Amino acid sequence: MPEYKLIYFNARGRAELARWIFAYGGIPYTDERIEKADWPDKKKSIPGGKLPVLMVDDKPLPQSLAIARYLAKQAGLVPTDDLEAAYCDALADTLSDVTGEGYKIMFSSQSEEEKKKIYREEFFPNVMAPVLERLNKRLQDREWFIDDKITWADLMISLVFGEVRKRKAELLDAYPAVITLVQKVRDNAAIKQHQETAPDTPF
Amino acid sequence: MPEYKLIYFNARGRAELARWIFAYGGIPYTDERIEKADWPDKKKSIPGGKLPVLMVDDKPLPQSLAIARYLAKQAGLVPTDDLEAAYCDALADTLSDVTGEGYKIMFSSQSEEEKKKIYREEFFPNVMAPVLERLNKRLQDREWFIDDKITWADLMISLVFGEVRKRKAELLDAYPAVITLVQKVRDNAAIKQHQETAPDTPF
Numbered sequence: 001m002p003e004y005k006l007i008y009f010n011a012r013g014r015a016e017l018a019r020w021i022f023a024y025g026g027i028p029y030t031d032e033r034i035e036k037a038d039w040p041d042k043k044k045s046i047p048g049g050k051l052p053v054l055m056v057d058d059k060p061l062p063q064s065l066a067i068a069r070y071l072a073k074q075a076g077l078v079p080t081d082d083l084e085a086a087y088c089d090a091l092a093d094t095l096s097d098v099t100g101e102g103y104k105i106m107f108s109s110q111s112e113e114e115k116k117k118i119y120r121e122e123f124f125p126n127v128m129a130p131v132l133e134r135l136n137k138r139l140q141d142r143e144w145f146i147d148d149k150i151t152w153a154d155l156m157i158s159l160v161f162g163e164v165r166k167r168k169a170e171l172l173d174a175y176p177a178v179i180t181l182v183q184k185v186r187d188n189a190a191i192k193q194h195q196e197t198a199p200d201t202p203f
Numbered sequence: 204m205p206e207y208k209l210i211y212f213n214a215r216g217r218a219e220l221a222r223w224i225f226a227y228g229g230i231p232y233t234d235e236r237i238e239k240a241d242w243p244d245k246k247k248s249i250p251g252g253k254l255p256v257l258m259v260d261d262k263p264l265p266q267s268l269a270i271a272r273y274l275a276k277q278a279g280l281v282p283t284d285d286l287e288a289a290y291c292d293a294l295a296d297t298l299s300d301v302t303g304e305g306y307k308i309m310f311s312s313q314s315e316e317e318k319k320k321i322y323r324e325e326f327f328p329n330v331m332a333p334v335l336e337r338l339n340k341r342l343q344d345r346e347w348f349i350d351d352k353i354t355w356a357d358l359m360i361s362l363v364f365g366e367v368r369k370r371k372a373e374l375l376d377a378y379p380a381v382i383t384l385v386q387k388v389r390d391n392a393a394i395k396q397h398q399e400t401a402p403d404t405p406f
Contacts, residue, residue, distance in 0.1 A: 047337065048297070056286060063293040070289035083259060086273035090266040094251070134250060 001074075004029035005055040006067075007046070009036065011201045012163075014064040014099075015052040018071055020155050023194035025075025033199065065092050072152035084146050088153040091145060094131060095160050101127050106203070124171060128164070132175045139177035150185075158185030163203075204277075207232035208258040209270075210249070212239065214404045215366075217267040217302075218255040221274055223358050226397035228278025236402065268295050275355035287349050291356040294348060297334060298363050304330050309406070327374060331367070335378045342380035353388075361388030366406075 004022070008015035010033040022029050034042050034051070043049050046060070053060045054067040061067055069089070072078045079085045105118050135157065139145070145153040162182045165172055172179050185191060209225070211218035213236040225232050237245050237254070246252045249263070256263045257270040264270055272292070275281045282288045308321050338360065342348070348356040365385045368375055375382050388394060 049333070059286075061286070061289055061293055063296040066289050066293035066296055069292055070285055073285050082273055082276050083262075083264070086264055086269050089272055090264055090269035093266040093269055130252070 001027070002057045003055075004071075005032055006030070006052060007032045007034065007055065008052040009034055009039070010199060011203055012159075012198075013103075013203060017064065017068045017152070017156055017159055018052065018054065019198065020159060020191055020194060021068060021071040021075050021077060021152060023190045024077065024155065024188065025071070026190065027071070027074060065096055068092070068152060068156070072155075075152075077150065077152040077155065079146055079149070079151055084151075087146065088151050091153045092156055095156055098128055098131055099160060128171075132161070132172070132178060136175040136177045139181055144181070154181060154185055155191075158182045158191075162186060204230070205260045206258075207274075208235055209233070209255060210235045210237065210258065211255040212237055212242070213402060214406055215362075215401075216306075216406060220267065220271045220355070220359055220362055221255065221257065222401065223362060223394055223397060224271060224274040224278050224280060224355060226393045227280065227358065227391065228274070229393065230274065230277060268299055271295070271355060271359070275358075278355075280353065280355040280358065282349055282352070282354055287354075290349065291354050294356045295359055298359050301331055301334055302363060331374075335364070335375070335381060339378040339380045342384055347384070357384060357388050358394075361385045361394075365389055 004027065006015060006018055006022070006029055012019075019031065021027075046053055048060075048062050050062060052064050052067060053062050054070070055061075061070065069078065069092070079088065101123060102119075105115055105123060108115065110118070142148070144150050145157060157178070158181060161172060161178055165179070165182060172182075186195065207225070207230065209218060209221055209232055215222075222234065224230075249256055251263075251265050253265060255267050255270060256265050257273070258264075264273065272281065272295070282291065304326060305322075308318055308326060311318065313321070345351070347353050348360060360381070361384060364375060364381055368382070368385060375385075389398065
């Protein structure tokens with residue numbers, strides 16, 4: 001097995017999915033967390049200057065979803081059927097789009113009051129709710145996102161909507177099948193242990 | 204082989220990579236192009252309400268890169284080595300980020316003069332040039348993005364930077380290895396024929 005080092009800020013953010021996959025797969029790795037103050041200096045040594053980066057035996061792999069998909073293959077969390085793998089990829093891109101929109105609001109220069117209003121009146125009803133709606137419908141007929149086997153798509157669903165639940169649980173009230181999946185993944189022993197031992201960060 | 208129908212607007216945009224992969228792989232498909240005027244009506248029938256969508260035997264697959272990766276597997280354009288496949292994925296995500304930034308400027312409400320200024324002073328030097336720089340360095344030592352075999356990453360590089368060349372060829376002057384790859388892919392007989400026969404659209 002190669003030596004893995006995951007480099008990111010001291011946050012869940014765009015690295016947490018990789019950390020969950022490492023945990024689920026029992027794959028050893030170094031979890032390097034960079035403090036904001038050290039980033040301008042460190043940035044020069046990162047090809048592309050963006051985090052997360054996964055070092056695979058000292059060769060850098062950028063892009064959070066490329067990292068997650070690669071690790072998911074090592075952990076047996078990518079379907080071998082091409083079309084099933086593609087549905088996982090599409091779900092991951094869709095959740096990444098949603099998360100990206102959410103971060104954009106979070107890191108904007110608006111006041112907390114304005115941000116709340118945008119989340120409530122634009123982001124949730126127009127961006128997040130339609131995705132939850134389709135996902136809830138799909139999960140009503142299946143044990144996991146891809147029928148009867150767990151994949152990295154399930155880990156990502158649980159990660160993203162578990163974060164939503166932490167902030168405002170009632171947003172998920174209308175989507176019980178999603179809540180069930182969020183909890184089922186978080187009840188996995190390895191994921192649970194990771195959650196309990198990972199540094200406590202605001203996002 | 205399943206029946207494929209690719210649904211998108213009458214544009215290259217985010218569907219053209221899939222069309223190139225279809226062409227390169229000699230895979231038959233229906234290229235459904237929706238006129239802007241018909242979109243509000245058609246939108247309701249598209250799960251997720253976003254294009255492109257690939258219909259695979261009447262089952263919808265959304266997300267342009269999930270579509271491209273799936274088709275690339277069918278066309279033999281995805282490396283079988285997991286890490287090589289991951290480098291292609293990371294490159295695709297990076298070029299998609301760059302393209303997304305470009306579209307955001309293109310479709311903003313600013314004047315043409317303001318847009319040109321943003322492209323020239325912000326987008327090109329800060330977003331596109333750093334990617335071109337790294338890519339040019341990598342391609343100096345290799346025949347293709349992954350050593351000696353063509354992958355969907357090469358098709359995407361040629362597509363994205365060939366579009367840049369069409370608009371402002373001199374932006375690529377400092378990146379001769381990228382220019383060589385752009386041309387090498389576009390000289391492929393199947394890609395060439397597709398370019399010559401596809402509808403002529405502004406982007």
